[in-house]
Amino acid sequence: MALRKETAVHIPCPACGAVNRVPPDRLSQEPVCGRCGGALVPEKPLTVTDSTFAKQVERCDLPVVVDFWAGWCGPCQTMAPVVDAAARNLSPHVRVAKMEVDQNPxxxxxxxxxxxxxxxxxxxxxxxxxxxxxxxANQFEPWVRQHL
Known part of the structure; x- marks a missing residue:
């Protein structure tokens, strides 16, 4: 999970959307947004929508794992605790997000x-x-880590 040390990492704030520059060596110090004080890499999945996806996923310098799911889907419900645990275990070097597909076509x-x-x-x-x-559960995090 090594990030380039020579440049700051750009992380959009999940709360207010402001893009923050964080030195990679400060990621483990639970960085907060310079504008609103919210956690930049919370230890829970970030909910993204059609309107926030580009900023929160595509403009984030951290690797981002997105779970595309639906409320009526049984396997999706089975995956929910796995995704929640991954958000805790992979933070602060990976952002974990969820997108409900029926609400974000x-x-x-x-x-x-x-x-x-x-x-x-x-x-x-x-x-x-x-x-x-x-x-x-024993497949999810190793799959993410093999691509970092």
Missing amino acids: QTAGRFGIRSIPTIILFRGGQEVDRVAGAMQ
Whole structure:
């Protein structure tokens, strides 16, 4: 999970949207937003929508794992605690986000989400890998870490 040490990491604030510059060596010190004081990399999944996806995922310098899910989906419900645990365990070096596909059809369509859950890992705003279907708890974090 090594980030380049020579430059600051740009992290959009989940609360107010302000883009913050954080030195990589300060990530483990629970950085907060310079504008609103909110946690920049909370230890819980960030909810993203069609209107916040570009800023919170594509403009974030941290790797971002997005869980595309739906409330009526049984496997999605099974994955929820796995995603929650990953947010705690991967913070502050990875941002974990969730997007409810029925409420956000533009982004789900843009990424061709045809089955749920679908988990996509983004780095530098670009898709690196994806998994369609539920993963076991012992598979999820190793899958993320192998792509960092």
